Every structure is written in C-alpha cells, then in structure tokens.
Amino acid sequence: MPVFKTPFNGYSVKFSPFYENQLAVATAQNFGILGNGRVHILQLTPNGPISELAAFDTADGVYDVCWSEAHDSLVIAASGDGSVKLYDLSLPPTNNPIRSFKEHTREVHSVDYNTVRKDSFLSASWDDTVKLWTVDRNASVRTFKEHAYCVYSAAWNPRHADIFASASGDCTTRIWDVREPGSTMILPAHDFEILACDWNKYDDCIIATASVDKSIKVWDVRNYRVPIAVLNGHGYAVRKVRFSPHRASAMVSCSYDMTVCMWDYMVEDALIGRYDHHTEFAVGVDMSVLVEGLLASTGWDELVYVWQHGMDPRAP
C-alpha cells in the first residue's frame, strides 16, 4: 500500500469527490506549534507510489483542507493564522491562493464543504465561531457564535442543505440551521472537550461525536438524552471521526493513541478494525467516496497512508 512522506507533520487528509485517485493533505511544520504549512495534492498511481500533483506553501500551519464539491480543482485550506484560503489546482503555485478570507481572529481548525447545495462551506475556528462562506463572495455570509470555547469541527448534514453540526471544546455539539438565528439543538454530548463530529450519510438524524474522554458517541438528534452507542477502544483522545460513505453504520476514527479504528456502531462488538501503522499521533483520516473501503490517514509522523480496509497499511 502506498505511503507518502510529507516534509511537515500531517494534520488532515481528504479524498477528492471527483477523482478516485486524488487526495489533499494539510500539513504544518513543527507539529503545528510554529512555522509554515503546506497543502499537498497527491495522486495515486495504480500499483505504484503516490506522486505529488501540486503543493502550496503557506505562512502558517494548515490544519484542515476540504475539496470543493462544485469544481474539481478547488481546494479550501484552514490556516493557523485565521485565514481560509482557496487554491486552484489548475493554476500554477504563483497564482495561488486565489482567495484568502481573513475574518477569524484565531486559528481555523476545520473546513467543510456543503455536499448538498455545493455552493458554500463552513469554517470552525478557535475564536469560538463558525462562519459560513460562499465561494463567490469575499466576506462570510454569516457567523455562528454561541459556543463558549474553541470550535474544533463543523460538518454539514449530507442530506439537508441547511443543517450542520459543530463540535466544541465547551463539551457541547450544536446543531444549526443556517436560516435560524441561533442553534436549533444543543447536545451536551461529553464531559470533556469534543474534537470532532460527523453525520451519518444514510440517516440524517444520526450524528457521531469524538471527544477527549477517549470515546465516540453516536446520537440520534430526535432523542438526544441518551446516546445510541458509546464506542470505547481508543487509548487517548479521539481526534477525528468519519462515517462511511458506503455503509450506513460504519465509521472510522483516528486518535492520539496513534491508531486508526474502524467501527460498526450497530453491532455488539463495535470495533471491527484497528490499524496501528502510525508511529505518532494519528490526526487525519478519511474514507473515499468513490472507492468503497479505501482509507487514507496522516499523522505527526509525517506520513500519509492510503490503504484498502482489511489490508495492512504498511505492506509494500
């Protein structure tokens, strides 16, 4: 299975929704503490190594990337200096970034593109706000400020164009409707900071939250008093969680215990796979939308792994 070595510490990896062999990686120097960042666009070659299509340097660490759903060459990067940058792969690096939205006053930790309406994206920042942007405007459309602590992640509902969820360090996950002035639902999901959330792709009422308390909880927003499932198995804080685009109950998570885990929250023994190929914190993971079972992960060991579920990521 192919491996790509990035010069900086990996922070996030995302598969392209257009091409099954492209993926974007966000990296930051010195573990994101201090220094530059770089966005890599990687290309998988069949039975070969991963090649780099393009790389964009930034003045500050890049903590997250997402692909535009409306144009196959657009990539959005969340930067440590509070800016959200747009890159166009079809243009040379000297012309990039084509946009840089600077409104957040703190690091932007997550970006997510709307997959339903395909014209807007969210950025979640440590200044406690989530901002809604459209590609054609220079300023954010609106700002969601209710969280009392850093917002670590924001995720669009995959079936509803106006609904999204945000995960914050104030131990709540909030569900928002972009047409409402405030959040429509507050989910006190964990007793510790929540680092990530994601929606079930096949059931638009199911949401998963990953927290510092080492657990992943699955919630039904119609009955949010008790979680549907509590998935224990990580040894440290869970950094990211993603639902599978192909199977309703499968999801993947990565954690500071350096492992990537596959889960099926419907079955009794929820942990269905564990990969310990990273030698440092695993902080980025994604599942391909176009190829079933294709996984990618990155971590602070500066390696990007792409492998098929069930295989050994380190196998040559």
Add this chain to the structure above:
Amino acid sequence: MENGPPQPSGNSPPPKPWERAGSSSGPAPFKPPSAGSTSDVVEASGTARPGEIVSTANRNTAVNNSTLARPVPTRPWEQQQTYGSSYGGYNTGMNYNSGYGVGTYGGGYGSTYGSGLYGNSMYRGGYGGLAGGGMYGGGMYNSGLGGSMGGYGMGGMGGMGGMGGMGMGPFGDQDPNNPYGAPSSPPSFWVSFMHVMQGVVTFFGRVAMLIDQNTQAFHMFMSALLQLFDRSGLLYGELARFVLRLLGVKTKPKIHPLGPNAHPGPNALPGPNQPHGNQHFIEGPKAAPGAAWNDVWGDNAQ
C-alpha cells in the same frame, strides 16, 4: 477557475453513494430545505450578517447564552498572555503562544492535560498563586516586614532571609508594600540599634549553624567513604579468592598439605612440642624442604 482540468471537468462530482440510496429512517426534526443558493437562503431568513468579525473582547460577553453551565477551560493563549505580560518579552510571537496551547496539546491529546491538569488547577492556579500571592507577595515579603521576627520564622528561603530582614528592619514601616496602614513615628535610637544588633546576632547565628551543618555533613561523608573503602577491600579479597578458585589457580594453601604431623619421618613430632602445630602459615613452605631434607638424611641413614 474557468480553465478546466484535462479530465471530466465536472461542475458536480459523481453522485454520492448515499444519494443513490433511499431516504432516511424517518421524519427529521429539521425544517424542510429551502430552494436557492445558500447566500440567498440565509439572506431571505434575515440572519445574514456578512463579514462579521467577532473580536476577543465581545466574544466573552456576547456568547454566553449557553444553556449549559459548565466550566470552560482557560484558553492556552490567555494563559500565555498572563504569563507573558508579567514577564515581558516572552509573548511577542503570537504564533508561538496560540499554536503551542491548543494546536498540539490543547486541541486533542492535551485537552485532558490542557483543561484538567495543567490548564486550571496546576499550571495557572499553581503558578499564579505561587508567584503572586503566596510566596513573594503576601507571605514572605509583607509579613516578613510587618513583624520583624515573623519574617525569619516564615522564611522558606533559607539563610538569606535573615539578611533581607536585617537590612529592612529599621525601615520596615516605610515600605510601600506594608499593608498596615499609616506609617508610625520613626523608632528611637536604641530601638533601631537593638534591631541592628538583633540582625547581627541572627546573622552570625545562621553562619554558625551553616558551618556546623557543613562540618557534620563533611564528617559523615568522610566516614562513609572510609567505611566504603574498608568494605570494598574485603569484598575484593573475597571475590578474588572465589574467582581464582573457579579458574583453578592454585593459591597459597592455608594449611600445608604435608605438614610435619603427616610426615612419617623421625622428625615428625606431634603435639605441643611442635611450636606451630597444624597451622603453618608462614613457616609452612619452609617446613616442607626441611622435612624433605630430613627424609633424605633419614633414608640415607637407614
């Protein structure tokens, strides 16, 4: 953005797997989606506020309409600022501060650390409390000046606390940090003289104690060292003997194998007449040739 890529330049990606699948498990508690672009929808709802910048100042006041009264951890960069501002020159790089706190340790892994251990109780409270309130500000400095003896008693700082107290003693009341109200009248000559004398006596007392303790420590150190040498010599001897025996080296025998007692010759006189008996250590080797000589002579004689 116009110049498309070489391959299927799509303005929309392939349909998602879940879009091909059926709908969800039941009625969702969400309002039905509106038609139109996102910016139009938001503007139609009247919630659009383009380009709003939430500054740090109004964030804390405006945001706390949360229904949850949960304690929120202090932000790492704010901790850094309290630290940096009092010490100066340390928090010039904004990246350093902010990045350090949450990016690596605060964000995920360390949020346990960040919020629980280091963040609130240990690091911030501990550090601030120690530097600001406990040691320097309240305990040591002020009370040390307020009552002249109190300073020495509380001094956790060791011998030099006495020095500080001595120097400050006569002028203690004029200290700006003195929390005990208006300055009283200056002390008389004898009072200040006694203060000085007290300081001198305390100083020499402390010096004497230091010397005494150092002497004791030196003594103990030397005696322990000598004992160590003594023991190690014994140990070396035992070990060497054991190793040599393991190697099969013939060492100097403790008991002469053919002592005079064992000898059948005429000179073999057992009993108390023999001055060394069985324990020939030094004379043993000498005795052997002696016996041999006697043998020779004895054989020849017979």
